[in-house]
Amino acid sequence: MSTPVVLHGYHHSVYTWIARMVLVQADVTFDTVEENPFADPPVVVRKLHPFGRVPTLVHDDFVIFETTAISRYINREFANDTLTPDCAKAQARMDQVIAITDSYGYVPLVRQVFAHAVFRPWEGERVDPEQITAGIDAARPVLAALDRIAAEGHVLNAATITLADCHLAPMIGYFLQADEGRIVMEDVPALARWWDLIAHTPSLVATQPKRGVQST
Numbered sequence: 001m002s003t004p005v006v007l008h009g010y011h012h013s014v015y016t017w018i019a020r021m022v023l024v025q026a027d028v029t030f031d032t033v034e035e036n037p038f039a040d041p042p043v044v045v046r047k048l049h050p051f052g053r054v055p056t057l058v059h060d061d062f063v064i065f066e067t068t069a070i071s072r073y074i075n076r077e078f079a080n081d082t083l084t085p086d087c088a089k090a091q092a093r094m095d096q097v098i099a100i101t102d103s104y105g106y107v108p109l110v111r112q113v114f115a116h117a118v119f120r121p122w123e124g125e126r127v128d129p130e131q132i133t134a135g136i137d138a139a140r141p142v143l144a145a146l147d148r149i150a151a152e153g154h155v156l157n158a159a160t161i162t163l164a165d166c167h168l169a170p171m172i173g174y175f176l177q178a179d180e181g182r183i184v185m186e187d188v189p190a191l192a193r194w195w196d197l198i199a200h201t202p203s204l205v206a207t208q209p210k211r212g213v214q215s216t
């Protein structure tokens with residue numbers, strides 16, 4: 001029997017991983033529909049997402065795209081708001097982590113470093129080493145900013161899981177699969193300590209993309 005919650009996404013997409021992690025963290029039973037936004041042409045994706053990206057969440061007939069909106073909806077609808085902190089300062093830091101990750105982190109961490117150092121070699125696709133170098137350079141100030149937030153301790157403390165953890169952990173999880181990423185992480189000790197703890201969180205581990213999964 002199908003569930004009322006359906007996540008349309010691409011197995012290897014880091015944003016789809018974030019949505020999966022939030023759903024599992026919120027203990028929501030959900031179905032998935034696999035849609036590869038990089039397929040040519042991405043017809044199916046565009047039916048739900050006007051910008052042709054993933055993920056999109058459908059709850060009954062309510063359709064949401066944009067991962068932060070999806071996460072916040074899941075948190076309010078299914079998790080009794082337990083994935084956002086009560087304190088204003090911690091909330092501000094959580095929002096900062098999510099915005100920093102989206103605005104400055106996604107492209108260098110995932111599209112440049114992970115894609116060119118790890119994913120493209122797996123898939124036998126062309127690799128551009130300059131993308132890895134540029135990604136590492138761009139990742140440094142992002143990780144430094146996140147390190148300061150982790151050191152302060154309002155969020156990214158691994159004591160209480162918030163949407164900041166769910167948004168950042170998949171990105172770092174991908175970045176650290178690259179040798180180059182692991183070297184840079186040595187320069188951000190508070191973030192590295194957070195990662196050592198969050199890496200074992202069941203909702204992150206259970207939703208990790210598996211190498212070799214093919215989608216249409």
Ligand SMILES: N[C@@H](CCC(=O)N[C@@H](CS)C(=O)NCC(=O)O)C(=O)O
Nearest residue numbers: 013014015037053054055066067068
């Ligand atoms: N702002 C979007 C970003 C989603 C996004 O960029 N998803 C990637 C996969 S990780 C995608 O669909 N890319 C397709 C493309 O760039 O054409 C969100 O928060 O959901």
